[in-house]
Amino acid sequence: MLSGRVSRLKPSATLTITARAKELRSKGVDVIGFGAGEPDFDTPDFVKEACIKALRDGKTKYAPSAGIPELREAIAEKLLKENGVEYRPSEIVVSSGSKMILFLILTAILNEGEEVLIPSPYWVTYPEQVNVLGGVPVEVPLKEEEGFVLTADRIRDRITDRTKALILNSPNNPTGAVYPEEELRKIAEICVENGIFIISDECYEKMVYEGSFVSVASLSEEVKDITFTVNSFSKTFSMTGWRLGYVACPEKYAKVIASLNSQTVSNATTFAQYGALEALKNPEGEKFVRRMVSEFRKRRDKAFELLSSIPNVSVVKPEGAFYIFPNFSFYSKETGGDIRLAEILLEEGKVACVPGSAFGAEGYMRISYALSIDRVEEGINRIRTTLERLS
Numbered sequence: 001m002l003s004g005r006v007s008r009l010k011p012s013a014t015l016t017i018t019a020r021a022k023e024l025r026s027k028g029v030d031v032i033g034f035g036a037g038e039p040d041f042d043t044p045d046f047v048k049e050a051c052i053k054a055l056r057d058g059k060t061k062y063a064p065s066a067g068i069p070e071l072r073e074a075i076a077e078k079l080l081k082e083n084g085v086e087y088r089p090s091e092i093v094v095s096s097g098s099k100m101i102l103f104l105i106l107t108a109i110l111n112e113g114e115e116v117l118i119p120s121p122y123w124v125t126y127p128e129q130v131n132v133l134g135g136v137p138v139e140v141p142l143k144e145e146e147g148f149v150l151t152a153d154r155i156r157d158r159i160t161d162r163t164k165a166l167i168l169n170s171p172n173n174p175t176g177a178v179y180p181e182e183e184l185r186k187i188a189e190i191c192v193e194n195g196i197f198i199i200s201d202e203c204y205e206k207m208v209y210e211g212s213f214v215s216v217a218s219l220s221e222e223v224k225d226i227t228f229t230v231n232s233f234s235k236t237f238s239m240t241g242w243r244l245g246y247v248a249c250p251e252k253y254a255k256v257i258a259s260l261n262s263q264t265v266s267n268a269t270t271f272a273q274y275g276a277l278e279a280l281k282n283p284e285g286e287k288f289v290r291r292m293v294s295e296f297r298k299r300r301d302k303a304f305e306l307l308s309s310i311p312n313v314s315v316v317k318p319e320g321a322f323y324i325f326p327n328f329s330f331y332s333k334e335t336g337g338d339i340r341l342a343e344i345l346l347e348e349g350k351v352a353c354v355p356g357s358a359f360g361a362e363g364y365m366r367i368s369y370a371l372s373i374d375r376v377e378e379g380i381n382r383i384r385t386t387l388e389r390l391s
């Protein structure tokens with residue numbers, strides 16, 4: 001008999017659709033994959049070389065559970081230089097991806113029945129992790145008309161005496177929303193007043209096309225004291241398979257998270273950490289990111305232009321990340337829901353998208369534009385044709 005906790009676990013919708021698309025492709029069908037949650041760029045060579053060198057140098061054994069000291073130091077430097085937040089290396093823990101980091105943070109802070117505020121649409125993993133750990137995910141619904149931006153008012157009426165944490169994700173997956181600094185300030189103030197932890201998932205920080213990115217912990221010392229700043233090498237340096245993410249937070253929490261890490265993964269893969277170190281240290285890293293982001297911007301513009309012109313579809317222009325989240329509810333009502341609509345888009349249009357219901361937003365579709373601009377154009381034209389045929 002399995003535990004009650006895992007019985008609530010839902011399989012990842014993103015992976016399900018990607019698997020079906022792969023199956024069709026293996027049969028020779030030309031499927032356009034809008035499902036991917038990773039950049040289509042290769043990890044830069046200089047990063048790979050640093051990892052290969054580490055392997056050759058014998059960096060093949062266990063490492064400190066919080067991460068190799070050089071990497072924690074480089075992360076602290078990065079946080080100060082790029083985000084304006086001062087952390088000591090002892091306040092940083094590296095683990096196998098930011099997904100694992102989030103799980104460790106939630107394990108460290110959540111008691112049975114405690115609530116975690118999750119702005120919705122949300123990244124699929126947040127409520128699943130909270131559920132598995134015996135917490136209660138509390139959705140904070142966001143509005144398309146407000147650009148899917150979280151406002152202080154929206155969280156105020158969701159707070160109870162069991163509220164333990166708020167998960168922020170700006171730039172956002174799946175909406176691409178970037179929260180303005182003034183709103184973040186108000187939100188953070190409420191969390192400080194009510195003693196609510198902020199878990200700030202900043203893994204898309206570099207992919208910002210409008211406005212500017214603000215790291216929540218940089219707002220004030222009081223905010224920093226209640227914030228877990230989470231980041232990843234996955235998206236910034238196109239290193240999804242390397243499995244490297246980190247958290248920066250007050251040392252008393254970092255110590256617990258490092259202990260949890262030591263009792264679960266032991267340490268993030270030792271030689272991989274040397275690749276990440278090079279990504280942060282080598283000036284080529286910044287150039288790589290700039291090139292990638294400028295490419296994403298062109299695709300975003302194209303995707304927005306094409307989706308906006310489809311009849312009966314509304315779409316918010318994403319300001320960050322590499323997703324766009326059109327409202328297809330006019331069509332999904334006809335098909336009996338967005339899951340069925342995604343199936344039709346895949347089977348008939350040969351386009352793989354992830355249905356909005358996976359992100360708590362029925363009627364929407366997440367389109368990842370992590371593929372060439374020609375494929376973006378072709379894919380959205382296929383969507384248009386399939387939708388037009390439907391109506």
Ligand SMILES: Cc1ncc(COP(=O)(O)O)c(C=O)c1O
Nearest residue numbers: 037097098099123173232234245
């Ligand atoms: C919002 C968000 N956070 C975290 C992650 C996890 O990234 P990783 O575990 O590769 O660091 C993802 C990946 O898709 C994401 O979209």
